[in-house]
Amino acid sequence: MSCRVFILSDHTGITAGSIARALLAQFPHQDFALEEHPFLDDRKKLSAVAEQIESLVQAGTPPLVFSSIVDGDSRALLKEKSGGRLFDIFQAFTPGLEELLGVAASPVAGHLHGIGNADLYIERIRALDYAIIHDDGGITKNYAKADTILIGVSRSGKTPTCLYLALHNGLQAANYPLVDEDLEAARLPALLQEHRGKLVALTIDAAQLHRIRQQRRPGSRYSSLEQCQWEVHQAEALFREYRIPVIDTTAISIEEIATRITTEIMQDMY
Amino acid sequence: MSCRVFILSDHTGITAGSIARALLAQFPHQDFALEEHPFLDDRKKLSAVAEQIESLVQAGTPPLVFSSIVDGDSRALLKEKSGGRLFDIFQAFTPGLEELLGVAASPVAGHLHGIGNADLYIERIRALDYAIIHDDGGITKNYAKADTILIGVSRSGKTPTCLYLALHNGLQAANYPLVDEDLEAARLPALLQEHRGKLVALTIDAAQLHRIRQQRRPGSRYSSLEQCQWEVHQAEALFREYRIPVIDTTAISIEEIATRITTEIMQDMY
Numbered sequence: 421m422s423c424r425v426f427i428l429s430d431h432t433g434i435t436a437g438s439i440a441r442a443l444l445a446q447f448p449h450q451d452f453a454l455e456e457h458p459f460l461d462d463r464k465k466l467s468a469v470a471e472q473i474e475s476l477v478q479a480g481t482p483p484l485v486f487s488s489i490v491d492g493d494s495r496a497l498l499k500e501k502s503g504g505r506l507f508d509i510f511q512a513f514t515p516g517l518e519e520l521l522g523v524a525a526s527p528v529a530g531h532l533h534g535i536g537n538a539d540l541y542i543e544r545i546r547a548l549d550y551a552i553i554h555d556d557g558g559i560t561k562n563y564a565k566a567d568t569i570l571i572g573v574s575r576s577g578k579t580p581t582c583l584y585l586a587l588h589n590g591l592q593a594a595n596y597p598l599v600d601e602d603l604e605a606a607r608l609p610a611l612l613q614e615h616r617g618k619l620v621a622l623t624i625d626a627a628q629l630h631r632i633r634q635q636r637r638p639g640s641r642y643s644s645l646e647q648c649q650w651e652v653h654q655a656e657a658l659f660r661e662y663r664i665p666v667i668d669t670t671a672i673s674i675e676e677i678a679t680r681i682t683t684e685i686m687q688d689m690y
Numbered sequence: 691m692s693c694r695v696f697i698l699s700d701h702t703g704i705t706a707g708s709i710a711r712a713l714l715a716q717f718p719h720q721d722f723a724l725e726e727h728p729f730l731d732d733r734k735k736l737s738a739v740a741e742q743i744e745s746l747v748q749a750g751t752p753p754l755v756f757s758s759i760v761d762g763d764s765r766a767l768l769k770e771k772s773g774g775r776l777f778d779i780f781q782a783f784t785p786g787l788e789e790l791l792g793v794a795a796s797p798v799a800g801h802l803h804g805i806g807n808a809d810l811y812i813e814r815i816r817a818l819d820y821a822i823i824h825d826d827g828g829i830t831k832n833y834a835k836a837d838t839i840l841i842g843v844s845r846s847g848k849t850p851t852c853l854y855l856a857l858h859n860g861l862q863a864a865n866y867p868l869v870d871e872d873l874e875a876a877r878l879p880a881l882l883q884e885h886r887g888k889l890v891a892l893t894i895d896a897a898q899l900h901r902i903r904q905q906r907r908p909g910s911r912y913s914s915l916e917q918c919q920w921e922v923h924q925a926e927a928l929f930r931e932y933r934i935p936v937i938d939t940t941a942i943s944i945e946e947i948a949t950r951i952t953t954e955i956m957q958d959m960y
Binding site (some may be wrong): 434442456490505507513514525528538546548555558580583584587631635671674675676683 | 693701702703704705708709712713714715716717718719720725729746752757758760775779780782783784786787790791793795796797800811812814815816818819822825838845849850853854857898901902905906943944945947949950954
């Protein structure tokens with residue numbers, strides 16, 4: 421029988437959910453059923469969930485409870501109702517921080533993804549507009565304003581990465597798909613030459629590319645394994661020739677591709 | 691002088707960074723300088739950062755250290771070098787989980803955003819393609835395949851929310867901008883009528899809308915405060931008339947809008 425896991429938050433619960441998943445992944449032979457309860461920002465909603473937990477405890481099927489709730493009274497109530505199975509993120513670290521910093525914490529809810537900041541929002545919207553307009557090589561004249569330009573064959577992960585960089589990092593990321601003509605010529609297209617310092621290449625295992633393209637256009641030349649192998653081979657030769665930093669997207673998440681770009685590659689660019 | 695804060699991870703560090711920011715927000719009168727060190731997945735990289743921390747400790751300017759590193763040896767080294775200022779996410783919760791579950795944890799790195807899962811990746815890419823094609827009312831014939839359809843005036847937050855829902859939740863989210871004709875008629879456009887059960891409305895404070903539109907087309911009628919006030923007023927009347935669930939995006943983040951849609955509104959839909 422799977423173990424029920426409650427994820428409780430006074431905000432989105434995204435962070436609490438990530439922590440719970442990471443911790444529970446250390447127990448691969450157990451089966452967990454996660455239930456997310458975000459926005460528990462008033463006493464009534466909190467009490468309803470606390471009672472649900474209490475009744476599970478009393479029934480002899482106590483759930484695990486992960487909480488990123490900030491409010492002290494709410495946390496005390498949860499502690500009381502959860503039968504010793506509460507993993508309270510604030511309780512775990514706040515006392516230690518108070519001691520080291522020599523000041524008492526003042527509870528502030530909903531700062532896990534710190535927005536409410538209009539300037540930051542506008543910056544992200546602008547970056548998103550840029551990413552959409554400059555997706556898939558559509559408009560190429562504004563590359564001078566790009567923070568980075570991703571290149572690679574079709575479906576190597578450029579578009580989701582550009583959108584992620586805009587949404588989460590406020591970066592203006594353009595992308596240019598290498599097409600057959602570029603790959604046959606084995607030369608970097610002229611319009612990219614002048615922006616070489618901003619280029620990041622994405623590559624992908626040909627078999628995985630084949631699988632992804634099959635979803636898009638099944639049975640086409642575009643999605644054939646042979647075509648995928650040729651494109652990847654040519655593209656990687658081109659990246660080597662021009663010494664463009666390369667990320668292999670085959671087995672990693674969009675979050676990871678984006679983080680590698682911002683923390684490893686872009687730090688060397690500027 | 692600001693307090694240096696190291697964020698250490700064997701993967702992206704996104705979760706460790708979120709926790710650190712949330713905890714440090716409880717100390718609003720302190721000044722913190724965050725430094726993110728992701729992908730510390732081999733001993734050499736880890737040792738270099740540990741030595742940097744040790745030299746700061748020895749110089750009498752010890753940093754705070756937040757770590758989501760899974761590997762036990764690495765964590766022990768950090769504990770030794772950080773002068774008692776290490777906040778170790780795995781150490782905080784793993785012993786309690788082991789006790790409750792009655793089994794020992796087996797360290798698994800990089801599962802915080804659990805991908806490497808090709809099916810999930812393909813699902814998200816498909817959702818992203820859908821969101822881009824169905825952005826801004828562009829193509830409206832495939833609304834039957836939408837998981838949700840966001841409506842609202844221009845710049846109320848529809849596009850970033852749709853892209854977020856695709857990237858993070860794999861949901862096919864379309865969006866339709868209410869234009870002057872729709873707002874004057876005060877009627878839901880016919881093509882939306884048959885999908886009323888999937889509609890989610892976004893609204894925004896007119897002054898904030900004015901500010902966002904000014905960034906896009908300064909001094910235009912489109913971005914005037916008067917026009918923004920009229921559009922928001924008309925749109926909100928229409929949402930009430932058709933009893934469409936509404937989210938006010940003025941002061942909340944894209945993450946929060948998306949989470950409200952998936953956890954509150956969509957749960958009632960299906």
